[in-house]
Amino acid sequence: MASLTLSSRIESPSGQTNQIFAILNEYLQPSSSTIPSVAAQSIHGLATPLLADAESLEEFLWEFWVVFINVTKQIPCESPSQQRSVELVKALIKIPPTTIQIWGNDTRLWIDLPLLGPEMREAWNEVPTANEAAQSGEKVKDWVNLNSFVARLLALDAQQWTTLAVWALRDALEEESSGPKLDCNLTVAREWFKHSGLVLRQQTMAMENKEDRSLAGGSLYQGPAKLCSERWNFWKERLDQIGGRGGEAGQIASVAKEAMDQAERN
Numbered sequence: 240m241a242s243l244t245l246s247s248r249i250e251s252p253s254g255q256t257n258q259i260f261a262i263l264n265e266y267l268q269p270s271s272s273t274i275p276s277v278a279a280q281s282i283h284g285l286a287t288p289l290l291a292d293a294e295s296l297e298e299f300l301w302e303f304w305v306v307f308i309n310v311t312k313q314i315p316c317e318s319p320s321q322q323r324s325v326e327l328v329k330a331l332i333k334i335p336p337t338t339i340q341i342w343g344n345d346t347r348l349w350i351d352l353p354l355l356g357p358e359m360r361e362a363w364n365e366v367p368t369a370n371e372a373a374q375s376g377e378k379v380k381d382w383v384n385l386n387s388f389v390a391r392l393l394a395l396d397a398q399q400w401t402t403l404a405v406w407a408l409r410d411a412l413e414e415e416s417s418g419p420k421l422d423c424n425l426t427v428a429r430e431w432f433k434h435s436g437l438v439l440r441q442q443t444m445a446m447e448n449k450e451d452r453s454l455a456g457g458s459l460y461q462g463p464a465k466l467c468s469e470r471w472n473f474w475k476e477r478l479d480q481i482g483g484r485g486g487e488a489g490q491i492a493s494v495a496k497e498a499m500d501q502a503e504r505n
Contacts (some may be wrong), residue, residue: 283334332350
């Protein structure tokens with residue numbers, strides 16, 4: 240299997256950045272025999288000397304997640320290394336927790352995945368514009384790959400990543416778009432339904448879900464600002480409509496809808 244050409248994408252990387260990247264680059268190669276727990280312990284080993292210094296540990300965590308996200312964006316959504324990245328996160332969570340201070344609050348390393356959430360939200364500002372999608376370049380691939388990774392993470396902690404799912408699906412199915420922008424958005428939607436359709440379906444049926452302004456619908460959806468059956472059905476109808484148009488967008492929409500149907504059957 241072909242190796243992946245990865246980089247940290249950090250200008251003037253520090254020695255610590257290079258150490259983090261070296262661990263990730265070796266582990267995430269399709270040919271790597273390193274098991275997730277070993278890679279996780281190597282990363283934890285970099286953090287351990289910093290446990291008594293809250294500021295240095297916070298800086299390390301920011302740096303680690305930046306590099307981790309940058310690398311994950313470079314892994315094609317169809318590559319088995321995408322799932323290896325998720326297995327690494329799972330292995331980190333299994334390391335016996337140590338209580339640390341982040342932003343003045345007690346946080347458990349690594350079980351709470353400190354600072355991953357804020358860093359991931361920062362990455363969500365990089366959604367490609369219509370012009371960038373038309374170029375079909377690196378930014379589009381990065382966006383699809385990142386969504387594929389986070390969709391796989393959803394099962395680890397459904398609530399933490401639900402907002403990101405709704406934002407991505409709102410762009411894809413609750414707003415009008417066309418051409419390469421539509422293709423990009425639909426490919427993202429396909430990854431969400433393919434890898435976390437069952438979790439999203441279960442969330443839409445949770446009676447305790449409350450409306451949240453951050454989950455407000457796009458211009459085409461006038462229903463409740465939350466994950467609910469009404470929204471799920473709206474997404475299915477939109478995929479049906481787009482699928483009926485044919486072309487590349489129609490093909491992607493049909494695959495995404497089949498993933499929704501599969502989630503309902505399960």
